[in-house]
Amino acid sequence: MYRRFYRTFVEYTSVRHPEIKRKNNLNRLSVKDIEYFESLLGKSRVLTQDVSSYNIDWNKSVRGQSECVLRPKTTEEVSLIMKRCHERSLGVVPQGGNTGLVGGSNPVFDEIILSTEAMNSILDVDVYSSVATVQSGVILEKLDSHLKEKGLMVPLDLGSKGSCQVGGNASTNAGGLRFLRYGSLRGNILGLEVVLPTGEILDCLSTMKKDNTGYDLKQLFLGSEGTLGIITKVSLQCPARPKAVNVALLACSNFQDVLDTFVAARSNLSEILSSFEFMDNESMNAVTQLLRLTSPIGTEDSFYVLIEVSGSNADHNDEKLDTFLNSLPKIRNGILATSLTQMKSIWELRERITESLLHDGYVYKYDISLPLVQFY
Amino acid sequence: MYRRFYRTFVEYTSVRHPEIKRKNNLNRLSVKDIEYFESLLGKSRVLTQDVSSYNIDWNKSVRGQSECVLRPKTTEEVSLIMKRCHERSLGVVPQGGNTGLVGGSNPVFDEIILSTEAMNSILDVDVYSSVATVQSGVILEKLDSHLKEKGLMVPLDLGSKGSCQVGGNASTNAGGLRFLRYGSLRGNILGLEVVLPTGEILDCLSTMKKDNTGYDLKQLFLGSEGTLGIITKVSLQCPARPKAVNVALLACSNFQDVLDTFVAARSNLSEILSSFEFMDNESMNAVTQLLRLTSPIGTEDSFYVLIEVSGSNADHNDEKLDTFLNSLPKIRNGILATSLTQMKSIWELRERITESLLHDGYVYKYDISLPLVQFY
Numbered sequence: 001m002y003r004r005f006y007r008t009f010v011e012y013t014s015v016r017h018p019e020i021k022r023k024n025n026l027n028r029l030s031v032k033d034i035e036y037f038e039s040l041l042g043k044s045r046v047l048t049q050d051v052s053s054y055n056i057d058w059n060k061s062v063r064g065q066s067e068c069v070l071r072p073k074t075t076e077e078v079s080l081i082m083k084r085c086h087e088r089s090l091g092v093v094p095q096g097g098n099t100g101l102v103g104g105s106n107p108v109f110d111e112i113i114l115s116t117e118a119m120n121s122i123l124d125v126d127v128y129s130s131v132a133t134v135q136s137g138v139i140l141e142k143l144d145s146h147l148k149e150k151g152l153m154v155p156l157d158l159g160s161k162g163s164c165q166v167g168g169n170a171s172t173n174a175g176g177l178r179f180l181r182y183g184s185l186r187g188n189i190l191g192l193e194v195v196l197p198t199g200e201i202l203d204c205l206s207t208m209k210k211d212n213t214g215y216d217l218k219q220l221f222l223g224s225e226g227t228l229g230i231i232t233k234v235s236l237q238c239p240a241r242p243k244a245v246n247v248a249l250l251a252c253s254n255f256q257d258v259l260d261t262f263v264a265a266r267s268n269l270s271e272i273l274s275s276f277e278f279m280d281n282e283s284m285n286a287v288t289q290l291l292r293l294t295s296p297i298g299t300e301d302s303f304y305v306l307i308e309v310s311g312s313n314a315d316h317n318d319e320k321l322d323t324f325l326n327s328l329p330k331i332r333n334g335i336l337a338t339s340l341t342q343m344k345s346i347w348e349l350r351e352r353i354t355e356s357l358l359h360d361g362y363v364y365k366y367d368i369s370l371p372l373v374q375f376y
Numbered sequence: 377m378y379r380r381f382y383r384t385f386v387e388y389t390s391v392r393h394p395e396i397k398r399k400n401n402l403n404r405l406s407v408k409d410i411e412y413f414e415s416l417l418g419k420s421r422v423l424t425q426d427v428s429s430y431n432i433d434w435n436k437s438v439r440g441q442s443e444c445v446l447r448p449k450t451t452e453e454v455s456l457i458m459k460r461c462h463e464r465s466l467g468v469v470p471q472g473g474n475t476g477l478v479g480g481s482n483p484v485f486d487e488i489i490l491s492t493e494a495m496n497s498i499l500d501v502d503v504y505s506s507v508a509t510v511q512s513g514v515i516l517e518k519l520d521s522h523l524k525e526k527g528l529m530v531p532l533d534l535g536s537k538g539s540c541q542v543g544g545n546a547s548t549n550a551g552g553l554r555f556l557r558y559g560s561l562r563g564n565i566l567g568l569e570v571v572l573p574t575g576e577i578l579d580c581l582s583t584m585k586k587d588n589t590g591y592d593l594k595q596l597f598l599g600s601e602g603t604l605g606i607i608t609k610v611s612l613q614c615p616a617r618p619k620a621v622n623v624a625l626l627a628c629s630n631f632q633d634v635l636d637t638f639v640a641a642r643s644n645l646s647e648i649l650s651s652f653e654f655m656d657n658e659s660m661n662a663v664t665q666l667l668r669l670t671s672p673i674g675t676e677d678s679f680y681v682l683i684e685v686s687g688s689n690a691d692h693n694d695e696k697l698d699t700f701l702n703s704l705p706k707i708r709n710g711i712l713a714t715s716l717t718q719m720k721s722i723w724e725l726r727e728r729i730t731e732s733l734l735h736d737g738y739v740y741k742y743d744i745s746l747p748l749v750q751f752y
Binding site: 129151183187215219222224242259263266268270319373 | 502503504505506527549558559560562563564583591592595596598599600604616618619635638639642643644645646647648686687688689692695696747748749
């Protein structure tokens with residue numbers, strides 16, 4: 001009963017948060033504005049009907065009241081849109097895949113939604129320097145599939161990879177499930193093209209692994225959630241795609257065992273350790289009960305650790321992983337995936353936690369980082 | 377004859393570059409300033425005699441005319457120094473290990489030199505999150521030795537590691553010889569403490585792998601060469617130290633073979649590839665002839681490639697490296713190091729190129745990045 005109610009009704013953010021006031025210096029969208037945008041983009045890329053999916057976040061926890069979604073295809077179009085909005089004092093919210101969990105890609109009031117979904121061209125992949133240059137609306141998984149043919153991969157992975165966009169990943173400095181191995185997006189993004197609120201185009205689109213000329217202005221846009229400008233192009237360094245991957249799921253009876261297992265994994269698996277994720281019992285119960293997934297090692301333990309290794313030689317990986325798993329005296333319950341299907345279903349337990357929580361009612365979600373030892 | 381002349385005489389930068397003018401709004405250092413600094417730091421850390429080694433760069437290509445070197449030990453001392461210099465309009469040049477190759481750490485006129493060499497404490501190493509927090513004057517190699525005991529390493533390495541400082545590495549966004557494996561300093565530096573020109577202390581000293589709160593202001597200081605502020609503390613994420621390392625040196629007859637070898641190495645050595653460096657014939661001749669080093673594969677080829685692999689299992693590394701080397705039909709000349717001594721002497725050929733050039737007269741050095749295919 002409650003669940004059905006929740007699914008069909010999302011309260012306006014402005015109602016839930018009456019303390020947030022619309023800025024008086026912002027104008028209302030006029031018919032002339034719409035006409036201008038239609039002359040620029042054509043009618044099909046100016047949406048004024050059925051825009052609720054752009055107004056509501058993936059979590060269904062916020063809802064804006066925008067009446068207009070613009071879908072530019074080029075940097076120049078973004079520039080002209082922003083120039084118009086700047087001159088007319090119209091509020092704008094940039095939106096990528098709208099998969100964010102903190103409501104950052106949705107309007108609160110009547111801001112125009114500038115969606116990058118039509119900016120989806122993979123512009124270049126340089127196989128020598130292993131750098132991909134793309135428009136910001138390219139979907140992460142689509143880029144990864146494209147790179148697969150060239151023996152490369154994107155250095156980040158997250159549950160929403162099927163719908164999140166590279167520009168949104170950059171704007172939110174997304175961490176994701178491969179952070180441990182490939183590091184932060186900051187380190188992997190070599191260049192950006194950004195349209196400033198005035199419409200000015202800032203070209204920081206280097207494809208150099210290292211570019212120390214002047215101050216690295218593009219860094220300011222990474223993680224700034226679109227508040228300083230709209231990312232229109234991204235160049236990204238792409239590591240070699242591993243030829244073999246394996247996944248283990250272990251049960252730990254307390255958090256100290258999780259920490260000790262992590263330190264041991266870093267030391268013994270070292271270069272092939274590509275993910276180390278943990279879940280607590282409550283999370284495991286949420287995915288298994290609410291999404292009806294099955295845990296291959298039961299749901300009776302306090303903590304679960306997912307370890308992924310990947311590298312260029314399957315035999316070497318397996319040997320290292322075996323040695324490591326046999327070196328853990330405190331872990332009495334665990335499983336090593338023996339098929340791709342098993343690997344995927346283990347990963348599902350981790351990736352679909354957020355989704356499972358949605359089935360349990362409203363979710364107020366933070367994206368937080370804490371020192372490891374302060375987790376529990 | 378020329379060489380001796382060169383070694384004993386370095387022309388003032390202001391003489392070699394008369395087009396650079398001293399700023400009129402800067403005051404001259406007074407006796408009262410010196411007295412203030414001595415009251416703050418004690419006489420032993422205010423140098424006014426024999427300061428030529430601080431005025432001249434490692435390359436011996438620039439020479440300033442500073443009469444005062446300050447050596448603070450704490451952030452608070454740096455802050456008070458900068459406050460005084462700001463109020464009195466005195467020019468300041470921050471200096472780390474003074475190993476830079478582009479003259480960035482030396483004054484041109486009478487600027488005060490603020491040396492971080494006395495700020496050399498390793499403050500904390502967190503073995504769970506593998507994060508080291510240090511004062512900026514810690515020498516890179518010293519930190520690396522300290523981390524070795526904990527199974528960790530610094531994620532960068534460069535020829536000057538025995539004298540360069542972590543703060544200088546950060547200020548110049550140093551790339552170094554492990555860039556390929558561990559990525560940019562930007563991605564590895566988690567936090568900074570910086571003293572602004574006014575003396576204000578900016579605390580961005582997070583030790584989180586990911587900290588997305590607000591704009592990432594610290595990024596502006598990385599690579600800005602001390603022009604925006606003086607880095608006083610750095611927190612750095614440190615990868616697991618590899619248990620086994622091996623090095624190969626190959627000869628290539630043209631640059632395309634270098635590129636093809638690189639692409640093959642990235643694909644086949646993947647996770648264990650920790651360095652891929654190349655030298656041209658002229659560089660090889662400079663190190664072998666001017667420094668009397670010996671190349672184990674002669675000096676007759678057009679290009680030389682140094683490949684380092686490192687990982688947690690020596691047998692696996694050797695097997696991967698063997699397979700890779702046997703897969704290169706175009707490489708007819710190469711050697712795989714069989715001892716630590718051999719590894720070191722192969723690395724010396726690469727690391728001492730810059731030093732060897734100094735023996736050949738004046739060196740005007742750029743620190744440049746180019747797309748790979750445009751190198752030759």
